[in-house]
Amino acid sequence: MMGNPAGPVAHVPARDVLYRRLEASDREHEHLWVMTAAWRVSDPQTYATGRAPVLLDGESLVMVSGPGCFKCEQPWTRKRAAQPCPVGWL
């Protein structure tokens, strides 16, 4: 995902689409490594009511964290990555 760092990053897909992607990524006892990011939102009511698409841009990005496992909620380490995830399935 390259391009203008101040330009649009992505439009957020519908919640059910994201959930299906998450389910499709799940494997029994495999860590599900993710990164999380946070964007400052200048008009939360507009986004919360779905009146405008959420536009995630580089200027509003305020935090990136991870990688960590979505399932067991532990940070990535070389040792942890070599071991099975203690959580079987989501």
Ligand SMILES: [Zn+2]
């Ligand atoms: Zn895990």
